[in-house]
Amino acid sequence: MLANIVLRTVLKSSAGILRESGAVCSALSAKPWTSNSALLGARVSCGSFAVLPPVRHYARAAKKRRAGSESQLSDLPPTMLKMDYAAVPLAQTTDDIVKRLLSLELANHSEKLRLKTEQLIAKVQRDENDRDSVEVRVAILTAKIRNFREHLQKHHKDKANKRRMLIAIDRRKKLLKNLRLVNYEAFEKVCEQLGITYTFPPEYYRRATRRWLAKKAFCIKVFNEVQKQKKEERLMMKESLASTDTEAAKTTAAGSL
Structure with missing residues (x-):
């Protein structure tokens, strides 16, 4: 209980x-x-x-954006007329609203890029009708490469445009290399007018392994032996020719007697 x-x-x-x-x-x-x-x-x-x-969860600090380089289209004033209307005299005398519609202020990116390409071509072309020379092709590729570079600074995961940019860079390198061998003055003018820095390709480099060094030493030894044999053969040929000449001279002398 x-x-x-x-x-x-x-x-x-x-x-x-x-x-x-x-x-x-x-x-x-x-x-x-x-x-x-x-x-x-x-x-x-x-x-x-x-x-x-209780735990206080604070927000993360905002990531700072990278300051990109200046665009190649930044030197085009917005009041400039589009390329299709620049040579039209009536477009210069219209009112402000029509001029604004025909100017670069309301133009898209492709129209601005086309105008910039024409400006680069005008710097290096040989005459007014030159549209297919090496200098003009280098100018067109330069405008494309700079446009791809500006695009990849904003969209660095765009692999397709990166591949196109690398292909254009390789083509421009080949054109500049040929132009440098054929006409060095034109090569210097193109690099100066377009702001291109030409870098020479790197020299051939191979890592010196033991096997490669032994193979190279063996090849050098074989080459020296072959050259030595050829030299001996040439000396023997000279001696044989000299002996035949002396025998021929003796026979001619005996025949004359």
Whole structure:
């Protein structure tokens, strides 16, 4: 009987403790941003669970964009007329609204690029009707390469345009190499007018391994032996020719006697 009474009192006390802890947990969940430093700094246990203090998640710092190089189209003034209307005299005398419609202010990128290409061609072409010389092709490829480079600075994952840019660079290198061998003055003029820095291709380099060094030494040794044999053969041929000449001279002398 006494044991039953003790057991009831223990159960009542444990139930009261559980009620108080549940009230504390509910208060903490209702006010997660409470300013009580004691509750924030300590770990509060709700029954068999541990309630951690609230964590403040701050936003990440914004990434700084890379400052790209200046565009090749930046020197084109917006008041300049498009290429199709630049030679029309009526476009120069119209009102401001029509001029604005025909100017580069409302032109798309392809029209501006076309005008820039024509400007580069005018710098290096041989005469007014020159449209197929090496200098003109270099100017067209230069405008394309710079346009691809500006595009890849904004969209660096565009692999297709990167491949096209590398193909254009290789073509321009071949044209400049041939122009440098044929006409060096025109080559210097093209590089100066278009702002191209021509770099020589790297020299052939091969890593010197033991096998390569041994093979090279063996080849040099074989070459020297072959040259030595050829030299001996030439000396023997000279001696044989000299002996035949002396015998022929003796026979002619004997015949004359």
